[in-house]
Amino acid sequence: MNAFAERMKFPGHGLVVRAKEKWSAGDAMRKGIVDRDALQSIAERLIANRGSCWVETDMRAMMNPTRMKAIGETAVRFAAELGETCPVCGACWFRIIGTRSGLPCALCGWPTESIRSMERGCWNCSHVQYAPRPDGKQAEDPQHCGYCNP
Ligand SMILES: [Zn+2]
Ligand SMILES: [Zn+2]
Incomplete structure (x- = not known):
């Protein structure tokens, strides 16, 4: 269960949210998320529609120091929250x-x-x-x- 959180490598990177670890054609995916509200609404929608969500760092943001700076602390905290997994069902x-x-x-x-x-x-x-x-x-x-x- 820790692999999920480890992959996110906080703090400092933009975030990508999608329904599953492996992207498949037609899946919604949002990149470069830097604020908590956007992250939460996307995660809630994915959970409601697909029953799962996956968060990871945005490689493009990592390449771009300006983007990295723009990522809010609250977004990072919320993403860490998303990374907490249920000990019963995962x-x-x-x-x-x-x-x-x-x-x-x-x-x-x-x-x-x-x-x-x-x-x-x-x-x-x-x-x-x-x-x-x-x-x-x-x-x-x-x-x-x-x-x-x-
Ligand atoms: Zn006392
Ligand atoms: Zn559970």
């Missing part, structure tokens, strides 16, 4: 659908209002799984604790 875009609060206080362990974990869900098989915070933070500063610092 579909791409195992996306964040919610968060769970309750990050424990570093001093007393009281669950704070801060985000404890991310909830990911699969659009294909409805599998849901909790994932750690992207920043790896496992405890909250006592100043945000309702028990230590009410």
Whole structure:
């Protein structure tokens, strides 16, 4: 499942989105995508119509430093999201659908209002799984604790 993400080689390149890894005649394909909204709408359409999507770097953008600079950080982040695959069925875009609060206080362990974990869900098989915070933070500063610092 990591091969998908590895192929994207972030950050810095334009992105190509299409329905399958192997392009076949008649398939829609978009190249040089540099912003998140475009990427998301294309990916959503492909998933709705074809049940799959594939994202990879745009070789033309790699050859062109100006184009590379134009690629927004949010697009790169969203593409990384698309690259998350469902551990059950392998579909791409195992996306964040919610968060769970309750990050424990570093001093007393009281669950704070801060985000404890991310909830990911699969659009294909409805599998849901909790994932750690992207920043790896496992405890909250006592100043945000309702028990230590009410
Ligand atoms: Zn799935
Ligand atoms: Zn505390």
